[in-house]
Amino acid sequence: MGTYDPPGCWYEPLWTPEEYEKEFKKRWNVGHFSGAGEAYAGETARYVDGKPYKDFNKDKSGEGMFWGAVYDWDRLEGDDYLACGEADFWVDNGDEPPVENAIDAETLAQLAYNEIKVPDTEVTLRPEDITKVNLPTWAWLDKADFHEVSVTATLDVGGWNLSSTTTAKPVSLKLEAGTEDATLFPASGECAINDDGSIGAPYAKGKADEDPPCGITYLRASGGEAYELQATATWEITWESTTGESGTLPDGTFGTTQDVTVQEIQAVNR
Incomplete structure (x- = not known):
C-alpha cells in the first residue's frame, strides 16, 4: 500500500x-x-x-x-x-x-501492513460525470465506504507464539482536478475526515450557491474529452502486538482517477 x-x-x-x-x-x-x-x-x-x-x-x-x-x-x-x-x-x-x-513483533506488523487492502477511494460526485464550467462539483466519501482496515500476522511454532495487528485508518483525502483551470475546496485540496468518519458532505437541494466542504469548480471546459480527477487517500498506520508492544508505521497512500467531463453553459440571446 x-x-x-x-x-x-x-x-x-x-x-x-x-x-x-x-x-x-x-x-x-x-x-x-x-x-x-x-x-x-x-x-x-x-x-x-x-x-x-x-x-x-x-x-x-x-x-x-x-x-x-x-x-x-x-x-x-x-x-x-x-x-x-x-x-x-x-x-x-x-x-x-x-x-x-x-x-519479531514489529516485523510481523510490517508483514501485516503488506497484506492490507484498503477500500476503493472513488468519490461520489454531484454533478456526476458531467459538470458545467463555474458550477461547484461536490465530492464526498461515506463512512461505510471509507473505514478502518486491520490485518493480523501470527507466528506460532515451537516455543514462539506472537501476533501483531496492523490497522490502517483513513485521515484525509486529497483532490487533484486534472487541470490547472480549477478551484479546489478547500484550497489545499486536502479534505479532512469528519467526526463521523466520512469525508466531505453530500450535495443536497438548495446548496447550489454554496461552496462544498470538499470539491472542485472547473473554470474551463474539457473540450469534448474529460479531465482526470485524482482522489488520493492518506491512511494512518498503527500496530499493536500480543507482546504489549505497539507503534506506528509510515502513512500509506492510495489513489484512483475518475473521468470528469466539463461543458460550457450555453446561453441564447433574443
Missing part, C-alpha cells in the same frame, strides 16, 4: 532437529556440481559433526528450533537477498536470535 516497502527477507523458526535432518538430506539430494564436495563437507561439519551442532541438535529436541531465511520474492530487488545471508542457526526457546532481521 502506498510507497512503504515492507522487508523483502527475514529469519524465523522453521525446523525441529528431526525436520532439519530431512531438510538437509533433501538439499543435498542433487547431482554433482563444481565444488559440491567441499560445500557438503562444510555443511556436514556444521550440522552433523558438532561444529557447532552435533547430529542436528537432536539432544535438544523440544528446547528450540533451527531458524532460516524467508524471502518475499516479489519484493526482492538487486542484492536485497544479501540482507539474509546467514547460514541456518539454532535458537533455544526464549532466547533472542543472534542476527538482525529476525522475526
Whole structure:
C-alpha cells in the first residue's frame, strides 16, 4: 500500500532437529556440481559433526528450533537477498536470535501492513460525470465506504507464539482536478475526515450557491474529452502486538482517477 516497502527477507523458526535432518538430506539430494564436495563437507561439519551442532541438535529436541531465511520474492530487488545471508542457526526457546532481521513483533506488523487492502477511494460526485464550467462539483466519501482496515500476522511454532495487528485508518483525502483551470475546496485540496468518519458532505437541494466542504469548480471546459480527477487517500498506520508492544508505521497512500467531463453553459440571446 502506498510507497512503504515492507522487508523483502527475514529469519524465523522453521525446523525441529528431526525436520532439519530431512531438510538437509533433501538439499543435498542433487547431482554433482563444481565444488559440491567441499560445500557438503562444510555443511556436514556444521550440522552433523558438532561444529557447532552435533547430529542436528537432536539432544535438544523440544528446547528450540533451527531458524532460516524467508524471502518475499516479489519484493526482492538487486542484492536485497544479501540482507539474509546467514547460514541456518539454532535458537533455544526464549532466547533472542543472534542476527538482525529476525522475526519479531514489529516485523510481523510490517508483514501485516503488506497484506492490507484498503477500500476503493472513488468519490461520489454531484454533478456526476458531467459538470458545467463555474458550477461547484461536490465530492464526498461515506463512512461505510471509507473505514478502518486491520490485518493480523501470527507466528506460532515451537516455543514462539506472537501476533501483531496492523490497522490502517483513513485521515484525509486529497483532490487533484486534472487541470490547472480549477478551484479546489478547500484550497489545499486536502479534505479532512469528519467526526463521523466520512469525508466531505453530500450535495443536497438548495446548496447550489454554496461552496462544498470538499470539491472542485472547473473554470474551463474539457473540450469534448474529460479531465482526470485524482482522489488520493492518506491512511494512518498503527500496530499493536500480543507482546504489549505497539507503534506506528509510515502513512500509506492510495489513489484512483475518475473521468470528469466539463461543458460550457450555453446561453441564447433574443
